[in-house]
Amino acid sequence: MLGTVEFPDIEPPRFVTIVDDDPEDREDLMDQLRDHNIEPRAVDGRYGSDIDRLIADVRATGSPFVICDHRLQIKNLASFNGSSVIKALGLSKHPAMLLTMYQSTNRLELREARADVPVVVSRHDFDVSQLGTYAEICRREFANDPVDARRAHRTLIGIKGINRTYNHTELYVTIPNWRPDDAIILPVACIASDLVPQLEVGDYLLGDVNVGAKEEDDLFFKNVNEIMKANEVTGS
Amino acid sequence: MSDVVVFDVAHGNCSLVRSQSAYCVVDAPLGALLLNTLEDMGISCIDVAFISHADKDHIAGVIGLLSSATIQLKKLYLNPDSQKRTKIWRDLLAAVSVAERQGSCEVISTLTTTMPGTVTVGDVVIHVEAPSASFALAGSGSVDTQGRHITSNSISALLRLKQGDRPGILLAGDIDEVGLDDALNYDRDLTAQTLVFPHHGGLPASSDTTAFVDKIMSAVNPSLVIFSNGRGKHDNPRPEIVSPVARKRCAIACTQLAGRCSKSPIFNLGHLEPHRAYGQPTGASCAGSMTLDLAEHGRRPASYERAHQKFIDDLVETPMCRVPRLDK
Incomplete structure (x- = not known):
């Protein structure tokens, strides 16, 4: 807050x-x-x-x-x-x-x-x-x-973990210019639906995030609609 | 008009150079302070940015700049750091990949005294005073000519900002004695009116802190020393640094109020400049964000300087920057 x-x-x-x-x-x-x-x-x-x-x-x-x-x-x-x-x-x-x-x-x-x-x-x-x-x-x-704390900026979202069950996907992500060491759960409903099946650990998404948020519960995600695959990042 | 805003970003560094409608950013840590400020200033294009070295508190905000949809970064200078296996370094590589894919930013992976050597931003000339090319090529993880370890901090870029012949501002990143010696061995001119002290006023790697302070203060000969520190983070600036600096009789300004200076936060904010300051909402700012006028030799505007000194005199219980007066 x-x-x-x-x-x-x-x-x-x-x-x-x-x-x-x-x-x-x-x-x-x-x-x-x-x-x-x-x-x-x-x-x-x-x-x-x-x-x-x-x-x-x-x-x-x-x-x-x-x-x-x-x-x-x-x-x-x-x-x-x-x-x-x-x-x-x-x-x-x-x-x-x-x-x-x-x-x-x-x-x-x-x-x-x-x-x-x-x-x-x-x-x-x-x-x-x-x-x-x-x-x-x-x-x-x-x-x-x-x-x-409510201003959205286009930012990277790193995929750190994925739990997939038969009807549910849970994503653990970090936001490098918010708190790069804190993984949080990103609801898949916040992501463009065509990207979800492609996601693998190590990939990055691009979306609008209020990186000035003080607390995890104040974060929001919009327009998460671009992906950068892990193998596109040098040094991976 | 040419000036430099040194932002209160808590633990980390971030400076904005403004000159003749050209803009330059040097380092940026976590958070949205830089992006929000640039948007509010109506700045949609940063001509050049520098990353002094590969630490989180200097690069995380540049990742935000590289991925921003509202602010274009045209050119980025940084040195590679082969020892860096950190998550944030990989995040930076991803952001660079995004920028390369979009063709939006030219990324130049050399930041030494010879390449680029100098960069011009409007009327401001930015001289890279360290590292030398050979020192940067040796890189972190190696040793210098005296057998001392070269770390990421050692290869911090030293950037000296000048307008005309006036002594300007030295942005020192996190440089340590090993890196400083690299500059001094090449007889680099480090003199500046204002020094943004390395490593947030934290202890350098060398065992002799006082000798390090003496060496950098002698080389720079500043009238104002700025510590870009975060209240409650690593106890910065350290008294072992501040005391010898204060004994040089130059002015001192910390972006945030050190715990040693005041146990409690102070919410009297009338002295702060009208720039965002990370510590402002929590009473953690001391000088807060500071404007340095390059036409005035890199000094702060007198009215803000006076207001800050009055704030310290009136409200700060045990200001470390006042040590010389107590010694009299």
């Missing part, structure tokens, strides 16, 4: 809409907002797979900022994830952030979606006093002027 001094004096929004399927967590968040004189507004219907209706209800609250839980299925608020809600709101430049438990099961799922989700904060690290910063990060992204 960004350093907090990057935007030291940004006022938080006065109204915030919360989308959270768990009533207890939702109420806890609303209390935190009220403590900071921010008026919370909740959306808590049953939406099934109807994301358009949920988005319409969020808009109807009139809040300039939305906090959305990632897992909306557990208490049956919706069959889709919060990341889909953030992405849909982003299409109309509506600032929103994702709250997550960052459990291992959704970590890779979030990496796939991260390019469209400007702000992800774990519930444990959520800080109401940073809401103005979270909103500013969204605003900058929508203005095509993303903060440093």
